Amino acid sequence: xxxxxxxxxxxxxxxxxxxxxxxxxxxxxxxxxxxxxxxxxxxxxxxxxxxxxxxxxxxxxxxxxxxxxxxxxxxxxxxxxxxxxxxxxxxxxxxxxxxxxxxxxxxxxxxxxxxxxxxxxxxxxxxxxxxxxxxxxxxxxxxxxxxxxxxxxxxxxxxxxxxxxxxxxxxxxxxxxxxxxxxxxxxxxxxxxxxxxxxxx
Ligand code: GAR
Numbered sequence: 001x002x003x004x005x006x007x008x009x010x011x012x013x014x015x016x017x018x019x020x021x022x023x024x025x026x027x028x029x030x031x032x033x034x035x036x037x038x039x040x041x042x043x044x045x046x047x048x049x050x051x052x053x054x055x056x057x058x059x060x061x062x063x064x065x066x067x068x069x070x071x072x073x074x075x076x077x078x079x080x081x082x083x084x085x086x087x088x089x090x091x092x093x094x095x096x097x098x099x100x101x102x103x104x105x106x107x108x109x110x111x112x113x114x115x116x117x118x119x120x121x122x123x124x125x126x127x128x129x130x131x132x133x134x135x136x137x138x139x140x141x142x143x144x145x146x147x148x149x150x151x152x153x154x155x156x157x158x159x160x161x162x163x164x165x166x167x168x169x170x171x172x173x174x175x176x177x178x179x180x181x182x183x184x185x186x187x188x189x190x191x192x193x194x195x196x197x198x199x200x201x
Contacts, residue, residue, distance in 0.1 A: 003079060005085070012045070015032075116133075151177055
């Protein structure tokens, strides 16, 4: 049984979508071993606790990034995590963190990468005037929103949209995409050629 470690900083709707996929049997062969937040008051952490999951706050305030990350790594190891899923985790990982879980850290980003990395991707896309946006699930490497893309889902930008309505349309796809990407990675039936993620039969 694979053990997922979820890192979040906010409401945790992507975490809850993953938890629901596992509970309903749509995502098999894994369980959530720990939910970790850099913010003790993240509502996603409370939601994890309410579901009886190991929910741990590891505050970053006043600490060096590497030191904070080392504590998170120790927590993930303690819970035997073998796949780390960033779900609205709004901190950059140190190189040491990325190296501790090689090709075993996933992130979801609310744009079609490489467009609009960084903060407020939906607002960036809306203001740029794109007519299609979406979300990307990718492996985490040492650069921001940069690792190999596992899967993307596109949504249209519609007449009458504003950034929040676009963000909501993207979020609905995020909730589907993340579990699909986790299943793909856990299946092991893929290879990475250059930057390309290729599914094997
Ligand atoms: C999601 O839209 C996720 O894609 C985004 O934060 C939101 C978290 O929502 N992540 C990033 O922007 C990372 N660069 P959630 O807490 O409800 O899952």
